[in-house]
Amino acid sequence: MEKINLENLNSEENNKEDFQIEKPVDKLDVRKFTKEYSPWARKDLADQIKIARLLDDLKNPESEAEKKEKIQKMQDEFYKRFSKQKEEFENSLDNRDIVNVAKKYGVFFVHSMPTQNINRWNTGMNNEAVDATQLTVEQIIENIKNSKPDLSCSSVSFKKRYSPNDSKQIGTMYPFGVVLRSGKILSTYRYDAGTLTESGKEHKKSKYDPETQDTSIQENPEQKIDQVLKRKFDRYLNPESGYYDGFVDQDTGAMNSDWPEEKEGYRGDMSGRDFDEFVISKPEIDGLFIDLDSPTLSDSWSKGERLDPINDIVQKYPNVPVYIKQKDEIKIYIYKEDGSVQVIDDLDAFEGLKSLSEAD
Secondary structure, three states: OOOOOOOOOOHHHHOOOOOOOOOOOOOOHHHHHHHHHHHHHHHHHHHHHHHHHHHHHHHHHOOOHHHHHHHHHHHHHHHHHHHHHHHHHOOOOOHHHHHHHHHOOEEEEEEOOOOOOOOOOOOOOOOOOOOOHOOHHHHHHHHHHHOOOOOOEEEEEEEOOOOOOOOOHHHOOOEEEEEEEEEEEEEEEOOOEEEOOOOOOOOOEOOOOOOHHHOOOOHHHHHHHHHHOOHHHHHHEOOOOOOEEEEEOOOOOOEEEEOOOOOOOOOOOOOOEEEEEEEEEEEEEEEEEEEEOOOOHHHOOOHHHHHHHHHHHHOOOOEEEEEEEOOEEEEEEEEEOOOOOOEEEEHHHHOOOOOOOHOO
């Protein structure tokens, strides 16, 4: 790296086109950043240093200088990598803000959860921090309000879309959940990404994504979010292939079995749920969500036993918004303490209402 000629700031030497000033790495800030978003990388570095020390002690116990040099190189590479990630992350916060994303794409984000009489095996399997199968909905909501852990969420569209089949299953893993009013998107997937909450950590990462093996942050968030949300609602289940590889023109409703060359297809899983997954940090809850289109609630044999517990939960949180999805349309209700119900039509006025995060 060339030095700046302080004696003559206008000299040709200082005005070379290829001259760059490398900002010093603030190691304290990087440590705070990685503790929050990349605890796995910190553990990997600590393990590598331990192994390096042990190997050097065995092979060359008297070479203390070489040992220090090797460890210093590991640390320098760590700080260089995460200093860059920290800078890129901070520069992308507007693109990661769920309020901005919601307005741009006409969606909102739901963290769904199982209620009474709904299988909880998946919730428990992917959470090592706590036995989620033993928690009540009220306990989960209070934990989100108090701890603000990373949440895995799915997008739900505010507007009705052309969708020739399987439309009622474009939603969330469970038919009940909480709607977020704020938060930052860390990673984005067009499918169930198998995100894990590990013991001792409140942050999540996908067990399948190579980009998030030691960090919860994906790069290029704007591109990834656009890739998911622009295409998600334009596809339908092709009965011949068994995949969501058909295309629906949202202007005309015309269907094509082959996806247009200029559009990348959204291929959901084959389970029928077909939900996407967003990992969102620092979440604030806005209200409750109920998907009456979900087969879990619409089956006549189970409707009562599964809806009754949800109704009981709604009664425990009066005066907060309840988003209800029915026939692919979203309506927002406020259930008052006196038993009356208010329908929210004006979303601008709705933004000023009390959220569940503010409720007692």
